[in-house]
Amino acid sequence: MLGKMRGTLLAAAAAGAVGGTAAAPLTLQDYLALxxxxxxRHVAYGAAPSQFAELFVPAGAGPFPLAVVIHGGCWTSEFGGITQMRNLAxxxxxxxxxxxxxxxxxxxxDGGGYPGMYHDVASALDRLRALAGEHRLDLARVVLLGHSAGGHLAQWAAARARLPRSSPLFAADPLPVPVVISLGGLADLRHEQALIKSSCExxxxxxxxxxxxxxxxxFSDTxxxxxxxxxxxxxLIHGEHDAVSPPRVGHDYARRARAAGDSAEVLLLPGGGHYDEVAATSPSWPLVEAQVRKALGLPAR
Known part of the structure; x- marks a missing residue:
């Protein structure tokens, strides 16, 4: 979202207007306007200003399948995040x-980074057990959906059961999640250090x-x-023209996951950039939405 993000995506914006005949990928400015x-309901899970989550409950009797959404923003408070995710929510x-x-x-x-940022994501996820009954949430049908830096945190949260007991982040009974959808995620911290430095500084x-x-x-617990x-x-979903987390990142992670015995797949968004996958009005959104519905066992639309 910094040097490379601004340069590449603003250049794309100059090539054509979003919504035109040959729409350019969404820019950072388009994303921030979402x-x-x-x-x-607004639910605090801690005392700090950023320790909260927003619950969107559909109309109807439930029980409702649940998407847990974790925003990106290069792990920094400089950029938006939760407000923009209301668009897909x-x-x-x-x-x-x-x-x-x-x-x-x-x-x-204050209190962010390691280990606070990870504790926050874990606490927010585990708080769902206390809310499920009141709001008719079906915790047997949950998908984690993370964008960019949030893709890293979503993939981490889904894997918490594997944390070493020696880690300050270890929890004995994390909420299980069977599927995680990473939208332009940057999850392999060890092997993507150079990319994270150039894309996010x-x-x-x-x-x-x-x-x-x-x-x-x-890296053992992060x-x-x-x-x-x-x-x-x-x-692993990546825009075809994503310069922040290019499709190569997803393919590399999927190969590593499969080699370890996990199942993983990569989906390319034709014409998409780094932000199209979180905009419900973009041409990329139906492809993302279909994966969310599939993960929750809902019929295709």
């Missing part, structure tokens, strides 16, 4: 899918902490690729 309906809620839209402390917020210490005698490998096999099916 919005959606207000949530049904509203679209999914209109189809009878409940949405848990998660906010969390980024690396540049992030150093690994900001995302994964620093090594110590008790924790010599900072990088989903190090937690394979997770027993989770992973769908």
């Amino acid at each position: 919005s959606g309906p207000a949530p049904t 509203g679209a999914l809620a209109a189809q009878g899918v409940a949405v848990w839209n998660v906010e969390y402390r980024r690396y540049d917020e 992030r150093d690994m210490a900001q995302l994964a902490g620093v090594a110590s005698a008790a924790r010599p490998d900072i 990088s989903p690729a190090e937690l394979l096999p997770s027993g989770v099916h992973t769908v």
Whole structure:
């Protein structure tokens, strides 16, 4: 979202207007302008300003399948996130899918980074057990949906059962999630350090902490690729023209997951960039929506 993101995507915007005959991929500015309906409920899971999530409950009696949405933003508070994700949350809620839209402390917020950012995502996910009965949420039908940096956190959250007991992030009974959908995710922290640096200007210490005698490998409990096999099916979706997290990233991760014994697939969005997959009005959205419905066992539309 910084150097490479601004340069590449603004150049694409100059090539043609979104919605035209040959629409360019959505730009960062298009993404930041996204919005959606207000949530049904705002739920704090901690005392910090960023420790909350938004619950979208569809009309009807339920029980409702659930999509847990984790926004991106290069792990920094500089960019939007939860507000923009209301766009797809509203679209999914209109189809009878409940949405848990998660906010969390980024690396540049007090208590964020390692381990706070990870604790936040885990706490938000596990809080669903306390909300399921009241709001008729079907926790047997859950999909994790993460965009960009949120793809990393969604894939990490889905693999929490594999965390080493020695990790400060270990939890004995994490909420199980059978499918995770990564939208332009950056999940392999060890092997994508150069890309994360060029795309987001992030150093690994900001995302994964620093090594110590008790924790010599900072990727052992922060990088989903190090937690394979997770027993989770992973769908890696990338825009054809995504320069922040290009399709190569998804293919590399899928190969590594399959080699470890997990199931993984890659879906390419023709004409899409890094933001099209989270805009419910984009040409890419029906392909993303179809994967969400499939993961939740809902019929195709």
